[in-house]
Amino acid sequence: MLEIRGLSAGIEGKPILNGIDLTVPTGEVHAIMGPNGSGKSTLSYILAGHEGYDVTGGEVWLDGVDLLALAPEERAAAGLFLAFQYPVELPGVGNANFLRTALNAVRRARGEAELDAVQFLKLARAALRDLAMAEDMLKRNVNVGFSGGEKKRNEVLQMAILKPKFAVLDETDSGLDIDALKIVAGGVNALRGPHFSALVITHYQRLLDHITPDRVHVLAGGRILRSGGPELAHELERGGYAALGIDATAQGVSEANAA
Amino acid sequence: MSATPAQPAADFLALFDARAEDSFHEARASAARAFAAAGIPGRRLEAWKYTDLRPLAALPVRLAPEITDVARLAAMLPAIAAPRIVFVNGKFSESLSTFSDGKIFSGLAAAPSLASHENAPLAALNTMLAEDGAVIRVPENVDGGTLVLVHLTIASVDAPVFSASRYRIDLAPGAALNVIEYSSGQGVYWNNPVSEIALAEGARLGHVRIQAESVEGFQTATLFADLLGGARYEAFTLGLGARLARSETQLRLAGAGAIAHMDAAQLLAGAQHGDVTTVVAHDAPGCASRQTVKNVLDGRARAVFQGRIEVARAAQKTDGYQMSQALLLSPDAEIDCKPELEIFADDVKCSHGATVGALDPEQMFYLRARGIPGDLARRMLIRAFLAEAIENVADVPARALLEDTIDAWWEQGR
Numbered sequence: 001m002l003e004i005r006g007l008s009a010g011i012e013g014k015p016i017l018n019g020i021d022l023t024v025p026t027g028e029v030h031a032i033m034g035p036n037g038s039g040k041s042t043l044s045y046i047l048a049g050h051e052g053y054d055v056t057g058g059e060v061w062l063d064g065v066d067l068l069a070l071a072p073e074e075r076a077a078a079g080l081f082l083a084f085q086y087p088v089e090l091p092g093v094g095n096a097n098f099l100r101t102a103l104n105a106v107r108r109a110r111g112e113a114e115l116d117a118v119q120f121l122k123l124a125r126a127a128l129r130d131l132a133m134a135e136d137m138l139k140r141n142v143n144v145g146f147s148g149g150e151k152k153r154n155e156v157l158q159m160a161i162l163k164p165k166f167a168v169l170d171e172t173d174s175g176l177d178i179d180a181l182k183i184v185a186g187g188v189n190a191l192r193g194p195h196f197s198a199l200v201i202t203h204y205q206r207l208l209d210h211i212t213p214d215r216v217h218v219l220a221g222g223r224i225l226r227s228g229g230p231e232l233a234h235e236l237e238r239g240g241y242a243a244l245g246i247d248a249t250a251q252g253v254s255e256a257n258a259a
Numbered sequence: 260m261s262a263t264p265a266q267p268a269a270d271f272l273a274l275f276d277a278r279a280e281d282s283f284h285e286a287r288a289s290a291a292r293a294f295a296a297a298g299i300p301g302r303r304l305e306a307w308k309y310t311d312l313r314p315l316a317a318l319p320v321r322l323a324p325e326i327t328d329v330a331r332l333a334a335m336l337p338a339i340a341a342p343r344i345v346f347v348n349g350k351f352s353e354s355l356s357t358f359s360d361g362k363i364f365s366g367l368a369a370a371p372s373l374a375s376h377e378n379a380p381l382a383a384l385n386t387m388l389a390e391d392g393a394v395i396r397v398p399e400n401v402d403g404g405t406l407v408l409v410h411l412t413i414a415s416v417d418a419p420v421f422s423a424s425r426y427r428i429d430l431a432p433g434a435a436l437n438v439i440e441y442s443s444g445q446g447v448y449w450n451n452p453v454s455e456i457a458l459a460e461g462a463r464l465g466h467v468r469i470q471a472e473s474v475e476g477f478q479t480a481t482l483f484a485d486l487l488g489g490a491r492y493e494a495f496t497l498g499l500g501a502r503l504a505r506s507e508t509q510l511r512l513a514g515a516g517a518i519a520h521m522d523a524a525q526l527l528a529g530a531q532h533g534d535v536t537t538v539v540a541h542d543a544p545g546c547a548s549r550q551t552v553k554n555v556l557d558g559r560a561r562a563v564f565q566g567r568i569e570v571a572r573a574a575q576k577t578d579g580y581q582m583s584q585a586l587l588l589s590p591d592a593e594i595d596c597k598p599e600l601e602i603f604a605d606d607v608k609c610s611h612g613a614t615v616g617a618l619d620p621e622q623m624f625y626l627r628a629r630g631i632p633g634d635l636a637r638r639m640l641i642r643a644f645l646a647e648a649i650e651n652v653a654d655v656p657a658r659a660l661l662e663d664t665i666d667a668w669w670e671q672g673r
């Protein structure tokens with residue numbers, strides 16, 4: 001279970017998150033929707049341990065572990081995974097080497113045996129097949145020269161290989177055609193089960209047609225302004241944020257008439 | 260700032276005077292005159308502006324003694340399965356060497372046909388005092404395979420020593436050879452090697468040099484290379500040892516269509532100083548010279564890259580490229596970079612560039628978010644930074660040795 005309590009954070013004195021309260025019970029998938037600039041990526045970076053943000057208040061617990069006290073790599077070892085909105089290019093680092101180093105680092109930290117090159121290749125090939133990805137993906141440098149869609153799929157490949165217990169997907173659907181979208185959704189659904197939970201950040205209902213969320217939250221001005229069932233996403237799709245009384249253009253706290 | 264340190268120069272000249280005359284006496288005497296006139300170069304000279312030899316000049320002048328008990332040194336040899344020529348303290352070591360083919364190896368190579376002493380007083384010092392050397396000749400259209408050249412310099416605990424080894428590589432037209440050169444040592448010493456390389460038409464030399472001298476040692480290496488038409492020189496120099504090191508290359512593209520790749524990497528930490536200096540003379544048309552120098556600098560390390568390209572009037576269609584990149588791992592590390600282009604032809608393409616940066620925090624975060632600990636993540640990014648230069652090394656065993664050496668540097672240093 002992921003519990004976020006009163007989380008506030010900012011950058012260089014400028015507040016971005018203004019007291020987020022959110023609980024994702026184990027086994028559930030929650031969606032976060034919200035206007036651009038509302039703090040969705042900031043929240044996902046802070047969950048993953050990005051050092052560029054100042055956490056000014058609140059706490060985050062993953063199955064009883066104080067996440068904010070851990071280094072990014074320790075959070076990954078604890079089972080957290082962030083699919084980046086903007087995956088980072090690593091020139092000179094081969095994708096296979098990257099994936100194997102990450103997997104073995106996580107396995108080592110969890111007290112599991114490391115995989116040798118042959119064992120890893122077998123596992124990676126199976127994951128590629130499931131995601132309908134070409135095998136030459138492994139030979140290329142991490143995200144270098146990848147199309148937008150390839151980068152997103154590479155994030156899902158990493159997730160499939162690292163098998164987290166909690167995944168945060170930050171607009172992993174943006175810029176994907178419908179086939180790629182189905183692959184991404186399939187990657188999440190394959191992990192779904194009583195021991196897996198996720199926060200899916202998206203602007204679009206169409207991803208949620210393939211990954212049915214248990215709950216939907218609307219983030220605006222750095223706070224959760226509305227929470228509801230899957231129907232909330234449909235409501236947003238029809239009427240936009242204005243229909244919920246949310247001023248999508250304002251930065252900072254903006255509750256036109258949210259109660 | 261003191262002037263050129265005169266006393267050690269006088270001591271070196273005294274060593275030369277005390278030396279028995281040999282068949283190279285003429286050349287040695289002429290070198291001694293050049294060295295007497297110039298002395299050990301000081302920072303007043305433009306070419307030595309960024310590298311201060313005073314700590315080296317402060318060492319007592321003593322020739323490295325012959326080491327008889329060499330078996331214990333076997334562990335210092337690079338692990339590579341190829342014929343090997345080993346010098347210990349400037350002397351050919353028959354027992355450590357696995358290659359002594361009389362046809363292409365002879366005891367001494369002091370004849371300074373390529374080494375110009377005019378702007379190279381340290382090369383003159385080498386010519387004066389060099390003991391043994393190798394002459395490696397590969398006949399026309401023969402592929403000489405891979406050859407390993409090792410220089411070990413061993414100082415006793417309390418006595419710094421001076422060593423000057425020398426070799427010459429002559430490739431006949433169409434000949435090919437890969438040379439892996441490795442220098443290392445123990446204690447406080449000054450290793451001052453000279454290499455001469457002559458590539459005839461269409462010859463190809465792959466030259467990987469690893470400078471892994473003792474961290475208390477000094478190395479000042481001077482390499483002269485001459486390329487005739489269509490010859491290729493593909494060099495990669497890795498510098499990670501020595502308290503102070505300078506690798507100077509004076510290369511001449513003398514025949515049309517010759518190509519020189521002179522990549523280098525320096526990995527420096529603590530208070531190490533590493534200097535890569537190149538002078539490339541484009542004297543013939545249609546030649547290319549390409550240099551990518553990568554520096555990884557930690558602690559208070561200081562790197563220097565001076566690259567000079569001279570394009571003669573006749574050298575139309577010259578393609579010259581120089582790039583210096585530095586990765587600073589500490590706020591106290593520094594690099595001085597001085598490109599110089601001197602162009603007398605009108606139809607040429609010459610470019611140079613330099614970048615300096617720290618590790619990218621977003622790349623670090625991406626790796627760590629995948630569970631890779633900070634230390635390993637840093638190491639992956641540093642390897643990635645070097646990868647582009649190392650990938651150009653075509654000789655597989657040489658590339659493997661480079662990678663192992665870099666890994667070992669990391670293990671030791673951190």
Ligand SMILES: Nc1ncnc2c1ncn2[C@@H]1O[C@H](COP(=O)(O)OP(=O)(O)O)[C@@H](O)[C@H]1O
Pocket residue numbers: 011016034035036037038039040041042043052251
């Ligand atoms: N590194 C940063 N430096 C300065 N401002 C930032 C930084 N990251 C985010 N912000 C600001 O924080 C707010 C929220 O951004 P972000 O979390 O990326 O929003 P979202 O993902 O919801 O579009 C925006 O106003 C953005 O400009």
Ligand SMILES: [Mg+2]
Pocket residue numbers: 040041042085170171
């Ligand atoms: Mg975002």
